Amino acid sequence: MGKENLFNKVWKLHTVKELPDGRTQLFIGLHLIHEVTTPQAFSMLRERNLTVAYPERTFATVDHILPTHTLKRPFIDVEAEGMISALEHNLRGSGIRFFDPSSGKQGIVHVIGPELGLTQPGMTIACGDSHTSTHGAFGTVAFGIGTSQVRDVLATQCLAIQKPKVRRITVTGSLGKGCFAKDVILNIIRTLGVKGGIGYAYEYAGPVLDRMSMEERMSICNMSIEGGARAGYVNPDETAFSYLEDREFSPKDEEFARAVSWWKSIASDPDAEYDDEVTLNGSAISPMVTWGINPGQSVPVDGAFPRLGELAAEERKTAEEAYAHTGFHPGERIRGTKIDVAFIGSCTNARISDLWEAAKIVEGRRVAKGIKALVVPGSQQVKRTAEEEGLDKIFIDAGFEWRGAGCSMCLGMNPDKLVGRQICASSSNRNFKGRQGSAAGITLLMGPAMVAAAAIEGKVADVRDYL
C-alpha cells in the first residue's frame, strides 16, 4: 500500500496535463449548473463559436432565484423570469440534462446531486457555487468555480487549477446530546478561522465522522469554504456505499459491486501523508450559535457574546464591525436573544434528516407569536418524502410555512428575504451583512433543531432542553 491520501489519488487520476504556468489541467467528472452563474458562460461560448464538449457530464437545475411559494410562470420578478428563461434557452439542444420543476427532481444543486446518485466517490466535481464542497462527503474532489471557469468546463470539461495542500481534521470522541454536524463544522471554523483553510483541502476524519450519516457529512463538507478551504471531503465507506445503492444514476448490479471495490481503492491509505494535521475533541462540542458577521464568530449556546478583550487581537476589528452591525452587547448571554424569523433550509441543512430533527422539536408545539417561520425542503424529492411521512403537517400545525424547494432565504435572491433589521435564526451557512436580503438584517447561524427551538421560544434557545 502507498501513503497517498484520497485527494492526491483523485487529483492524479484526473490530471490531463501539468500546464506550463504550474497549474494542472484537471478533468471534471461531474459538472453541475444552475440559473445564476451560467448565462454569461453560455454567452462566452457563443461569442467564440465553442460548443459543450461533454454534455452528458453536465446536469442542470434551478434553485437560487426560484420562488418557493409558487411556480406559476411567468414569475412576478421579471429578472428571475429572464434568468430562468435564459437557462432554458441555453440548454435547448445542448444535450445537457435539466431537472426543472416539472421533472419532480428539481432542488438545490448540492441536494439533488447526491440524491440522484450523480455524486459518486472518486469523482472531480465542479459547480458555479462555493458550496460545491458539499459533494466531498462522498470522497470526491469537489469545489466551487466562477463563471469564466464554468465556460471552461462547458467548452473543455477541464479546469486550469492549482493543486491545494491537504489538511486532515480528526474529530475524536463522540457528540453529546443535542449536538449535530452543524455544531462540529462551526467549531472547526471557529478553531481554525475563516481564512485558516486558504490553500488547503480539508479531509474530515475520526470516530465522530465515521459514525455520521451521509447527510451529516454533507453538512460538514458544505461549510468547508466558510473556513477558507475550497474543498473538503470524507473518505468513502460502507455508509457512503449503502447510501448510493439504488439511486437513479448509481451503477447497478454487478457494476455496483465493481464500483464499490474501486471506491474502496481511492480512499486515503491507512498511513497516508498530509501537509497538516489538526485534532478536535468532539465530546467537548456544544450546540453553537453565531453572533457576528462571519461564520467563524460563534459561541456555544450557553455562552455569552464575547467581549473584545477576550478575542485575539487580530479578530477585534471584525468583532467591532460585527457589533456595530448587530447592536448586540458584549458580555450578555446569547441564549434568550430575541428573533423575528426562523429559517430551516439551504444546501447545508435542508435534507430529510434535518427536517426529522427539527420536526422532533416542533411536534405538538407552537411557533411563538409574531415569529415568521419557514421550512424550505432542499429538493422536490425531500419535500415528497417529508409529506409521505407527515412532517409537513407537524410544521404547518406548529405555525411554520411549508414551501417548495430552493435556496430561499439563504441568500436574498428570491422573494424570501429579511426586512429591515429583522433577526433570523437560520440553518443556512453565511451570516454576512446583508446576506439574507436586507442590508440591515442579522443572521444567527445554528443547526436546524436549534432553529426549531428558537422558533418555538421566539428567541435563541438551547435545543438540549427539548430532548
Added chain:
Amino acid sequence: MREARRTIRTMSAIQNQNPEIREVRGRALPLPSNDIDTDQIIPARYLKAITFDDLGNHAFRDQRFAADGSPKDHPFNDQRYAGASILVVNKNFGCGSSREHAPQSLLRFGIRAIIGESFAEIFADNCTTIGMPTATASKEDIENLMSVIRENPALDLELDIENNEARYLDFSIPVTQKESARTVLSQGTWDSVSLLLKNREKTDETARALPYLNHFR
C-alpha cells in the same frame, strides 16, 4: 485626472487574444477591513442579470448607500479616490460566494489590480481569469501604504507584476503573487479556455481511463 493605464504588449502568437499585463499603474483606493465577502462586494440581487455589463454601478452598493439612496461614508464614494485603479485591502478579501460578479463589478468600477494582505481562493482565481492581478504584501506594508494613500490620494502607485514589487513615491515594497497567476498575466495567457482547448486529445484520453465513465471495468 490621469487615466489608469496598463503596459500592454501585443503578442505575435495568434492563439493568444490576451494582452500581457506586466504592470498596473494608477491612483489607489484604500479599503480597510478583514474578511470583506463577495456578498458585500456585490449583493445577490444584482446577480439577477444575464450579463456583467451593469455591475460597476452596484459595487459595494449596500455599504455605499443607505436604503433611501443617500450616500454613506465609504471609500468608494470618496471623491479623493475617484478614478483609482488599484484597490488596497486587508486580509481574506473576497471570501464567501464564488460569484465572479464580484471581480467583474470591481473591474467595471475601474479597478485593474488589487493589493492586499490575503485573498480568498475562488475570488483570486476569478480575478486571474478576467485579467485582474491580485498581489499580497505584509500587514505592515499594507497598513503603511493605506496611510500614505490617505495622506496623498493623488499618489501614483505601480504594481510591477513581473518583478513582484509595488512602487510609490520613493518606496518599493515586495509583493507575492500566485506564481501561476503571475506567469499567465505577464505572458498574456490568462484566457484559460484557449489553454485548455489545446489538449483535447489528452482530455479524451484521461476520460477513457476513468473507471466511473467506463462501467468500472
